[in-house]
Amino acid sequence: MSEHRPGPVVDTTASRHARLRPVAPRDVRITDDFWAPRLRRNREVTIPAQHAQCTQTGALRNFQRAAGSVGGDFSGRYYSDSDVYKWIEAASWSLSTDPSPELTDRLDAVIKLVAGAQDTDGYLNTYFSVDRVGQRWTDLVVRHEMYCVGHLVAAAVAHVRATGDTALLDVAVRAVTHIAQRFAPGEVPGACGHPGLEMALVELYRTTGDERWLTLAGWQLDSRGTGVLDGSEYLVDHEPVRSQTRVTGHAVRALYLYAGMADVVLETGDPQLRHALDRLWADLAGGKTAITGGVGARWDGEAFGDAYELPDRSYNETCAAIAHIFLAWRMLLLTGEAQYRDAVETALHNGVLPGLSLTGTEFFYQNPLADSGRHRRAEWFSCACCPPNIARLLASLPGYLYTTTDEGIQVQLYIGNRAELRLADGTPVRLDLATGLPWRGTVALSVQPAAPAEFTLSLPVPGWAGAQVEVRVNGEPVRPERTEGRLALRRTWRPGDRVELTLGTAVRTLVTHPRVAATHHRAALARGPLVYCLEQADQPGTAVADIRLTGAESWTVEDRPELLGGVCALTADARAVPADDGPLYRPYPGVPAAGADVPVTAIPYYAWANRQPGEMRVFIPLA
Ligand SMILES: [Zn+2]
Structure with a gap:
């Protein structure tokens, strides 16, 4: 019986029009x-x-x-x-x-x-x-x-x-x-x-x-x-x-x-x-x-x-x-x-x-992307x-996690792994990728070809990383060609070569295209690959529905190993505008409503609804 060689999920290995x-x-x-x-x-x-x-x-x-x-x-x-x-x-x-x-x-x-x-x-x-x-x-x-x-x-x-x-x-x-x-x-x-x-x-x-x-x-x-x-x-x-x-x-x-x-x-x-x-x-x-x-x-x-x-x-x-x-x-x-x-x-x-x-x-x-706690x-x-x-x-x-071409190997998703891949000429290459993502933008990749081999190692620069990208090969800073959202590192790779990459993970305050009426004058928070949300369980004393952002918040990234299986939470002082008992419809005041500064905590959206039911919002009204 010949040994079974396992195949990929979508097998474009022999597809004539596949680039990867x-x-x-x-x-x-x-x-x-x-x-x-x-x-x-x-x-x-x-x-x-x-x-x-x-x-x-x-x-x-x-x-x-x-x-x-x-x-x-x-x-x-x-x-x-x-x-x-x-x-x-x-x-x-x-x-x-x-x-x-x-x-x-x-x-x-x-x-x-x-x-x-x-x-x-x-x-x-x-x-x-x-x-x-x-x-x-x-x-x-x-x-x-x-x-x-x-x-x-x-x-x-x-x-x-x-x-x-x-x-x-x-x-x-x-x-x-x-x-x-x-x-x-x-x-x-x-x-x-x-x-x-x-x-x-x-x-x-x-x-x-x-x-x-x-x-x-x-x-x-x-x-x-x-x-x-x-x-x-x-x-x-x-x-x-x-x-x-x-x-x-x-x-x-x-x-x-x-x-x-x-x-x-x-x-x-x-x-x-x-x-x-x-x-x-x-x-x-x-x-x-x-x-x-x-x-x-x-x-x-x-x-x-x-x-x-x-x-x-x-x-x-x-x-x-x-x-x-x-x-x-x-x-x-x-x-x-x-x-x-x-x-x-x-x-x-x-x-x-x-x-x-x-x-x-x-x-x-x-x-x-919003819920009152019933879902x-x-x-x-x-x-x-x-x-x-x-x-x-x-x-x-x-x-x-990876694709390959005749030129080399492309990392696609930064998820920590050990991979046993092959170059187009059949040379085995072991890769060990360690990363702090989705929490920290650090990536360390150890490259172990079976023998020294020239090929291109291509690393994605995700849209969220912005311009802040640093790359080192064997400890030395390099400035690889950056095209189409990727860095191409071409060289003769030797066993033990090491690539280190730092991607920007600043907290991003995002708004939608002006034609999206439903989220007009609201903002969402994101960091690295993750979208964040506010959930009531993290806001003691303040109703999520009353929280407003100014866009000028200074967000602190907090390691919370005990929270929701271990997350980085985002905390800042934002504004609370408590509901009044005025009429449902009223003249437009023309100025932002008055409010008080309150501490707020955002969690990754994927983790919501794993605790007691409560209000959740991805898009938060702007003050
Ligand atoms: Zn379904």
Whole structure:
């Protein structure tokens, strides 16, 4: 048996139009004291708890029912199968970095259940089994059949890349063969009300080399805009994807679709799709993204709003921030541009991380930027998309830290780790990266090539670092070329070479574009990659709703190891303007309201709602 070589999450290794090649999660071990404990909790607490949820909710039993081994009714929603597939993906990536015989046994048992539920013609969806066989493929708009197969394929690809085992891949290939026959490219238009299959098909093509799956992905994209989904704008069927200019409709669906489009462009270089992606990204980043990287402002339909429609209590589904990362990561692999790297970093720290409690067992579905204390995390949801989506992203996170090119190695995320990478000529290079981030802007990188080797080590300068960047190589200050948000260090690297980098982490007081009416005359606080908020628990004696900033605050960064799992809090004297008992509406006074100086403490937004309920605000009114 040949040794299995683990693969990356999005495998552009052989993609003709990719600028960057990813690395396998297996090749990177996260070691810092911010992310490593979170990944450990994901392995030890979240993944087992989610298996238990899939058991309790009947999502696993649905597969036994479809196989005919148990009776009774179908349990849950018509897309419950996807909960199980996302769990398989999370478990697979987890096994890739942290082998566990117990988890392997559990995973193999789940895969056996899934395989047993597949029909002889390849069809696999437990909702449309037993008593609903006659309804298959009768409602592409609502019923998520292709979406579920997309998660099956994604799980199968993760499983084979992580473990080398093809048991689930065979099931996935049979399922998409069935779809390719039913919705044959060039003959029968087919697309799902909930995208997701497109990116999975491209990944299946990358894994198997079978061009049918790339062709089917392209066909699914071009089936949109033909009325296959009733021409719905909400489902992005209002216009061919090639001519689209605005991100619209359900946020997760839209961004999964565009991530699949980016995957096709990475393989084919299709210029029309590429230009559409550039326009859509500009619309997304220019007026439809929360300061946290959350997207999908409207509660009505979990949808994008109009440009600059970014209310305080935006919906910001956790899955939409994950979809934002999926799209940005693919655009980064395609272009190498810093804006996409920055988007991944922001959404990871501020859009996804708040979705998870500090205990690893409770989840947010929506991530508003202000709350009265009523919005709390839950252990699970009847629509359980977000919890296993967080689990699979965290389990695969080591695969997002680096990329490589023929010229060398690019650091993408400053997360402490030990990596075993290879240069294009096969030379092994070990990297040990230690960092104080997200709290301190210090990065120390030890470079250990197996033999002296000339290559470029490329380090990102995040947008938040500003101009304050210092670099030393073996203790000597250097002034490397700084282009496109990156520093390029090209030299002959020798074992033991050491790079030290200091990034500016000044507290930033940020305001929004003047057309964002909802947060006009308000400011948010950020430091390093983190967005901050005020939570009532930290403001004894002052109501959060009464706090005003002047913008002239002198913020102190306080190490608080005892607070919220260990954070840097920001403290300053700000102004309190107590509520009066005057009328709700009143003449504009023309001058700032009088107030008193009060001490205030801001905490990272990801950590809110882990204590007693209380008011929370990201955007704070200006005095
Ligand atoms: Zn979700």
